[in-house]
Amino acid sequence: MGPFEMVVAIVAITAIASILRARYGIRRNRHGDEVHVDDAENRRLRDEVKTLKDRVATLERITIEKENSLANEIERLRDR
Template sequence: MNPFEMVVLIVAITAVASIFRAKYGVRKDKWGNEQPLHAADPDAERLRDEVRTLKERIVVLERIVTDSDRNRSIALEREIDALRQRD
């Protein structure tokens, strides 16, 4: 094996290894230790739950807005106006 083939092989192995690290969520810290990206982070978990809840609420709001029943949308408009008048 000549030196150029060896260099190409090393680069290919490094590229494949970095793809696998990215796929399985492994990163290196500043000291070179590998850590999973999904480490136990309570703040990140709380944010994931909040995003999930907000997505569910958006689905409900989209359903309300795109509802084709005219009587229901008129009632919704009245409820919104009543809430505005309270403030």
Template sequence: MGPFEMVIGIVLVVTIGGIVRAKMGIRRDKWGNETSVDTGANAAEARRLQEEVRTLKERIAVLERVITDNHSVSNLDREIEKLRDGRN
């Protein structure tokens, strides 16, 4: 393979790679970092995951409070019921 054919091969590989990245929705910002293009589905999924993380953090906070507090059994039962009601 001669040098001219090698140059053509390299250009071809780079071009195909750019087309594949564009089809996948991956772009480069002005600093060269790869970022994905936000679509409506991605934004909706991100909101859903943020809500789930918020809910899990609240549940963990309640569980930590229940474990570390020295209250009566009735308070413990009440906290557990709050967790069950929030989940359903």
């Protein structure tokens, strides 16, 4: 096996290993340690971030509007 074939074999093995790691949800952190990715946990965290962004947007809108609109906003949220 010549040097060219050896390089091709190493690249092929590395590519196959990367594909398998991606398929099974294995990632590496910045220290090089393997970390398994939990899709359910990611979805839960994304939903939580979306909810928090919505709440922050509501609070920003309340604080920007006039003083008497605070009571209107509270009533609107109660009616949900």
